[in-house]
Amino acid sequence: MSDPIDRAQENQLNQVKVKPRDYSAPSLTECFECGNDIPAERQKLGAVTLCIECKSLEERYANRYR
Secondary structure, eight states, rough: OOHHHHHHHHHHHHOOOOOOOOTOOOOOOOOTTTBBOOOOHHHHTOOOSOOHHHHHHHHHHHTTTT
């Protein structure tokens, strides 16, 4: 039988590794979710696909289910 530390290490090794996001990609001019315009200042960040409202909702739901 394995101890809790062994199980934790195994879980950590089995987790999917997240690739760093490529911010050099161009941003969208319209939100992928709702179609609203993405402000030019936000587009300058690179690889932006969501408007501020949709991104805020996405982050709120992601934090809720962690």
